Amino acid sequence: MDAGRNAGVLCHPLLAGCRFCGGVPIPGPEPTLKILAFINWILLGIGALMALLYAVVCLMMWPYPELVENAGGGFGHVVQITCLLGLFTATAALATWLLEKRHRRWWWGQILLAGVFVTVAVFAWTTR
Numbered sequence: 001m002d003a004g005r006n007a008g009v010l011c012h013p014l015l016a017g018c019r020f021c022g023g024v025p026i027p028g029p030e031p032t033l034k035i036l037a038f039i040n041w042i043l044l045g046i047g048a049l050m051a052l053l054y055a056v057v058c059l060m061m062w063p064y065p066e067l068v069e070n071a072g073g074g075f076g077h078v079v080q081i082t083c084l085l086g087l088f089t090a091t092a093a094l095a096t097w098l099l100e101k102r103h104r105r106w107w108w109g110q111i112l113l114a115g116v117f118v119t120v121a122v123f124a125w126t127t128r
Helices: 031-061 065-070 075-100 106-126
Strands: none
Touching: 031 075, 031 106, 065 075, 075 106
16 A cells, blocks of 8 residues: 555554554654653542542531531631642643643643642642
8 A cells, every 4th residue: 555645544563564554663652751641640640539538528527517617627628628639630630631642732731730730739838
């Protein structure tokens, strides 16, 4: 087959007799993007775990808000943390998906993730 006609077809590099590329290895992603994808997956996992844990805490505190207030805790503050962690998790998921799909605007997701990460850090620093 004509190589020019099938230039957009991606083949697995180990296919020696491929009719499209003839077994020519296709270059993989840059090492920098692999590291960035790894960091994104780590942030997504940590964010999802923390959001889930805080959601469970909210559900346990919800029936007894007066008991929590008497104990010195703040139900409203826990809800704020849960919502902020949910936003962080959603942003990390979007940034990870854009990077994994090599979307042409993957860097917008990275900028957004960095902004939300700074927001979470400032919130944690100012409310401690």
